[in-house]
Amino acid sequence: MSEVNIKIIDREDKEHEVLAPTDMNFNIMEICKASELPVQGTCGGMALCSTCHIYVLSDHDLPEMSEDEEDMLDQAFFVEDNSRLGCQIPITENLEGLVIKLAPEGE
Helix, strand or coil, rough: CCCEEEECCCCCCEEEEEEECCCCCCCCHHHHHHHHCCCCCCCCCCCCCCEEEEECCCCCCCCCCCCHHHHHHHHCCCCCCCCCEEHECCCCCCCCCCEEECCCCCC
């Protein structure tokens, strides 16, 4: 099994170092939930809600944002230029060293 190191900063600015497997088809939302971080993932990873909204703080080559993801972020609160939906970022080897921060929860 191959794993990557990901740093997740929670909403209280506490850093969590997480080892994420690259061979299980997980995404960032699922890794956050498995790490017992407060990410709801209400829609189950279908880009139909924004409860897995994150900020990407490191410079990584991520998959392009789909139209569904863009549409959902247009409706989300606290959106920044580096906003993404965690459910839309699969865990791959090129995410080694990724740093993300959980976005504030919506109103």
